Amino acid sequence: MxxxxxxxxxxxxxxxxxxxxxxxxxxxxxxxxxxxxxxxxxxxxxxxxxxxxxxxxxxxxxxxxxxxxxxxxxxxxxxxxxxxxxxxxxxxxxxxxxxxxxxxxxLGGFIEQPQVPQKPKMELLDQDGNIFAILGRASMLLKEAGMRNQIDEMFRRCEASGSYGKALGIIGEYVDMDLPEPSIEPQKSQKKKARSAYER
CATH class of the missing domain: 3.30.70 (Alpha-Beta Plaits)
Known part of the structure; x- marks a missing residue:
C-alpha cells in the first residue's frame, strides 16, 4: 500500500x-x-x-x-x-x-501576495542601558528600511510599558536585536565573596 x-x-x-x-x-x-x-x-x-x-x-x-x-x-x-x-x-x-x-x-493569473517587510537587524551592546538611545537607533533602522509608519507606534508602546525590560521586548518586535549573552561572572564573584567572609 x-x-x-x-x-x-x-x-x-x-x-x-x-x-x-x-x-x-x-x-x-x-x-x-x-x-x-x-x-x-x-x-x-x-x-x-x-x-x-x-x-x-x-x-x-x-x-x-x-x-x-x-x-x-x-x-x-x-x-x-x-x-x-x-x-x-x-x-x-x-x-x-x-x-x-x-x-x-x-485561471486568470497569479494573485500577488502582500510582502511582509523584513525586520532590520540591530546589535545590542553590553553597555546599552539607555532605552531612549536604543529607541533612537531602532527608529533610524526602521526609517532606512522604509518602515516609518511603525516608529510612532513603537514609541507609544514603549512609553506605556513602564519598564526597561518590557520596552526592550517591544523594540524587539520591530527590529531583530542581537541580545548579549547574560554574564554569570558577577554571581560567581558574589559567591566567592560570601565564602571568604565566612572563612574569616
Missing part, C-alpha cells in the same frame, strides 16, 4: 503559488492514488525522476468540470529536459502543462 498523499486544494490556492513550479495533469479520472503511483513509476522508468526521488504527494483540484492533479517540483530531483519532452509526447493523453502556464492561461 502506498504512503503517498493526495491533498485537495482550491483554484484560489493555486493562484497563490507564484513562487512554485510543478506539473499539472488534466482530466485525471478514477483512483487518484493510482495516478500518483503510476506517474512515479512511469517517470522513474523513463529516467526523469533521479536518484530514487519520487513525488511523495500530489494536489487535486477541480476546474472546468475536470479533476486535475498538481505534482510540485519542490524537493524532487528531475531531469527537466526529459520531463519537458515527456510532457509534449503525452499531452494528448494527460493534458500536461506547467503550473506557471496553467494559472495565467486558465
Amino acid at each position: 502506498s504512503d503517498n498523499i493526495i491533498r485537495e486544494i482550491t483554484t484560489d490556492e493555486l493562484r497563490k503559488m507564484d513562487k512554485q513550479e510543478g506539473l499539472v495533469l488534466q482530466g485525471c479520472g478514477g483512483d487518484l492514488q493510482e495516478w500518483l503511483d503510476g506517474i512515479n513509476s512511469m517517470l522513474t522508468e523513463d529516467g526523469i525522476l533521479l536518484n530514487g526521488s519520487h513525488f511523495e504527494s500530489a494536489s487535486v483540484f477541480q476546474h472546468d468540470d475536470l479533476t486535475n492533479l498538481l505534482f510540485s517540483f519542490e524537493g524532487v530531483k528531475l531531469d527537466m529536459g526529459k520531463l519537458a519532452m515527456w510532457r509534449l509526447q503525452t499531452h494528448g493523453r494527460f493534458g500536461g502543462t506547467w503550473l506557471s502556464d496553467y494559472v495565467p492561461n486558465r
Whole structure:
C-alpha cells in the first residue's frame, strides 16, 4: 500500500503559488492514488525522476468540470529536459502543462501576495542601558528600511510599558536585536565573596 498523499486544494490556492513550479495533469479520472503511483513509476522508468526521488504527494483540484492533479517540483530531483519532452509526447493523453502556464492561461493569473517587510537587524551592546538611545537607533533602522509608519507606534508602546525590560521586548518586535549573552561572572564573584567572609 502506498504512503503517498493526495491533498485537495482550491483554484484560489493555486493562484497563490507564484513562487512554485510543478506539473499539472488534466482530466485525471478514477483512483487518484493510482495516478500518483503510476506517474512515479512511469517517470522513474523513463529516467526523469533521479536518484530514487519520487513525488511523495500530489494536489487535486477541480476546474472546468475536470479533476486535475498538481505534482510540485519542490524537493524532487528531475531531469527537466526529459520531463519537458515527456510532457509534449503525452499531452494528448494527460493534458500536461506547467503550473506557471496553467494559472495565467486558465485561471486568470497569479494573485500577488502582500510582502511582509523584513525586520532590520540591530546589535545590542553590553553597555546599552539607555532605552531612549536604543529607541533612537531602532527608529533610524526602521526609517532606512522604509518602515516609518511603525516608529510612532513603537514609541507609544514603549512609553506605556513602564519598564526597561518590557520596552526592550517591544523594540524587539520591530527590529531583530542581537541580545548579549547574560554574564554569570558577577554571581560567581558574589559567591566567592560570601565564602571568604565566612572563612574569616
